[in-house]
Amino acid sequence: MADTKPGSGEKLRRQKAWRRGHVAEYLAAAFLMLKGYRILAIRHRTKLGEIDIVARKGDLAIFVEVKSRRGAQEAIDAVSLSSQTRIRAASDLWLARQPDFARLSQRYDIVAMLPGRWPQHFPDAF
Template sequence: MSDTRKQAERRGRWAETFAFLYLVAKGYRPVARRLKTPVGELDLVMRRGEILAVVEVKARPSLDLAAEAISPRQWQRLMRAVEWLTAGRPALARLAIRFDAVLVSGVSIRHVKDAWRP
């Protein structure tokens, strides 16, 4: 793995940890972190009340660039991964599913609730 790729991987892991701690502080409970499924990886799956928040985390030099980094194709992949996650898990399947984004730039963070709807 190149140094650039290693650095991007470290930045991504740091952003995911930052986002995780931020959401926990806002009252979300963790369901899964960095969950690899046969159809894609879910960065964070968090629960708050009757909402299952599927969270895509993006770290970029600016919050606007982070927002632009999430493609429609990526949201579709996340939707398939959530379908896989909830299949056979009635406790999760009965919750309202919401697709959120957490955008990170340095120590700035923005939680975008309901960032995408299927």
């Protein structure tokens, strides 16, 4: 029997989107590991927002936003100025709580997860 509760279709859509996002973040982390990055955190939540992936390579702390879109430009455009501000604030808080990493330089990347294609990595995207 079909669920006729108001908003039940919307709830299901949100759950599927959350699941797809979760899978995309783990695939992006695996992709970055193959490129030589050390993954420090996935889906790190702070009071200022969530950081999809925190990684390290050499003397860089890299904060990665993962976007699943049909095209790479759509993924880049999906990281709005307000999202960038939130990610920067959350990364500052993460670094403040990690004294061993406080002296590392910071970089903000985007990984675009594209259907049927390898992920695309955009270092220093914002």
